[in-house]
Amino acid sequence: MAKKLNSKIWPATAEEKNGVISLGGCSVIDLASEFGTPAFILDEADFKARALQWRTNVENSFGANAGITYYAAKAFISREIARWVSEAGLGLDVCTGGELAVAMAANFPSERIEMHGNNKSEAEISEAIDYRVGVIVLDSFQEIDRVARTAHTKGVVQKVLIRLTPGVEAHTHHAISTAHEDVKFGFSIASGAAWDAVLATTRHESLQLQGFHAHIGSQIFVTDAFETSAARLIGMLARYKKEFGSELPELDLGGGYGIAYTEKDDPISPEVMLSNLASIVAKECEKNEISIPQISIEPGRAIVGPSMITLYEVGTTKDVQLEDGSTRWYVSVDGGMSDNIRPGLYDAEYSIELANRDSKAELRRARIVGKHCETGDIVIRDVDVPSDIVPGDLLATPATGAYGRSMASNYNHMVRPPVISVHNQKARIIIRRETHADLLALEMDDAPRPLPSAEKGHI
Ligand SMILES: Cc1ncc(COP(=O)(O)O)c(C=O)c1O
Numbered sequence: 038m039a040k041k042l043n044s045k046i047w048p049a050t051a052e053e054k055n056g057v058i059s060l061g062g063c064s065v066i067d068l069a070s071e072f073g074t075p076a077f078i079l080d081e082a083d084f085k086a087r088a089l090q091w092r093t094n095v096e097n098s099f100g101a102n103a104g105i106t107y108y109a110a111k112a113f114i115s116r117e118i119a120r121w122v123s124e125a126g127l128g129l130d131v132c133t134g135g136e137l138a139v140a141m142a143a144n145f146p147s148e149r150i151e152m153h154g155n156n157k158s159e160a161e162i163s164e165a166i167d168y169r170v171g172v173i174v175l176d177s178f179q180e181i182d183r184v185a186r187t188a189h190t191k192g193v194v195q196k197v198l199i200r201l202t203p204g205v206e207a208h209t210h211h212a213i214s215t216a217h218e219d220v221k222f223g224f225s226i227a228s229g230a231a232w233d234a235v236l237a238t239t240r241h242e243s244l245q246l247q248g249f250h251a252h253i254g255s256q257i258f259v260t261d262a263f264e265t266s267a268a269r270l271i272g273m274l275a276r277y278k279k280e281f282g283s284e285l286p287e288l289d290l291g292g293g294y295g296i297a298y299t300e301k302d303d304p305i306s307p308e309v310m311l312s313n314l315a316s317i318v319a320k321e322c323e324k325n326e327i328s329i330p331q332i333s334i335e336p337g338r339a340i341v342g343p344s345m346i347t348l349y350e351v352g353t354t355k356d357v358q359l360e361d362g363s364t365r366w367y368v369s370v371d372g373g374m375s376d377n378i379r380p381g382l383y384d385a386e387y388s389i390e391l392a393n394r395d396s397k398a399e400l401r402r403a404r405i406v407g408k409h410c411e412t413g414d415i416v417i418r419d420v421d422v423p424s425d426i427v428p429g430d431l432l433a434t435p436a437t438g439a440y441g442r443s444m445a446s447n448y449n450h451m452v453r454p455p456v457i458s459v460h461n462q463k464a465r466i467i468i469r470r471e472t473h474a475d476l477l478a479l480e481m482d483d484a485p486r487p488l489p490s491a492e493k494g495h496i
Pocket residue numbers: 109111112130153252254255256291292293294335336337338339439
């Protein structure tokens with residue numbers, strides 16, 4: 038009998054039978070032999086269900102005031118994902134020309150695209166406006182002028198949000214906390230920059246200010262930081278009403294909703310998180326005597342994170358004597374920091390399971406490491422796994438869908454792994470494995486040539 042795996046950290050269709058893990062009805066043994074390892078395996082049904090669940094919960098919690106649920110493309114994007122997101126009725130948050138290019142290649146409905154980024158180039162702004170993206174989130178004074186100028190030149194009135202820094206310390210790793218004062222994102226409310234940004238934006242006829250945005254950080258488990266942030270943003274909406282005599286229609290509360298990477302993580306469900314946010318928004322709007330605006334959010338990790346696993350093959354195992362006389366057991370897999378940089382970047386913790394067979398062996402404490410030339414190339418620092426793991430075994434790491442493939446690198450000239458989508462006992466490649474030829478194709482045997490100023494005799 039197949040046994041369901043803990044759906045807190047595994048995709049909904051993950052099962053185990055005689056020690057073999059399967060996803061979408063496809064066994065990891067088949068997946069590894071067909072597509073190789075390391076590989077990201079994506080549970081299509083799980084992704085689609087989560088996307089829909091977030092959108093539906095926004096609609097249930099905010100009712101007539103439900104705005105767009107934007108899927109944050111940075112967590113993981115491909116054309117196919119963009120299509121699923123669109124079909125589920127969500128919007129798409131993109132923050133570079135590259136992410137926008139994927140959206141355009143998927144014919145993503147432009148009015149449901151939100152363009153982010155703290156340093157958008159002229160070219161990115163121009164492309165976004167040409168594609169008629171629904172909204173651009175303004176992040177600096179230079180950018181207000183840039184977007185205004187570009188929109189004016191194209192004869193367009195562009196809807197914009199202003200990204201605010203509400204001065205909130207989210208309870209998460211400092212590198213993914215984004216709304217305290219000392220960050221590169223947005224305009225600080227406390228320093229007055231935020232209000233100056235409102236004045237600067239409203240001076241331009243080519244910009245239509247819709248409201249405010251804040252993203253306080255990622256992997257957040259509690260609502261208190263959202264509460265403070267929403268209160269400060271709503272304070273700004275109230276100030277706008279007081280000074281301009283009209284109301285701004287939109288408030289975007291960002292993403293950052295936490296997920297479980299290990300059994301000890303206890304995230305709040307979307308239902309609870311969103312109904313808490315809805316009460317906070319209603320209370321603050323009432324207090325500030327403004328109407329409740331359209332509320333949009335931008336979950337990334339909470340949608341794709343739990344939908345994907347990484348499948349590795351064990352290459353070597355090694356006992357290492359430590360100075361204190363104890364032994365550390367190193368288990369090396371065929372990927373590592375090039376497919377999952379999060380442990381190195383944020384000390385992120387993951388779980389791992391032997392995936393290709395049953396084992397009755399005692400558990401043994403192991404350090405699961407990758408194959409890169411870095412001591413910090415750790416997949417999981419300390420984990421108890423069957424002591425009979427040997428080269429050739431498959432290991433599966435759940436909850437690697439967000440910021441895994443999307444942050445993957447070619448360090449050590451490793452090729453980036455494929456993303457294989459599984460559904461109803463069928464598997465298909467949605468992103469193929471890179472090849473050495475792909476990497477070598479970037480190299481040029483170009484002849485040296487003078488640059489323009491040298492040609493003009495200026496140097
Ligand atoms: C502006 C913005 N929105 C949304 C997100 C998505 O965050 P998460 O994937 O944690 O939901 C991020 C992540 O960095 C972000 O910067």
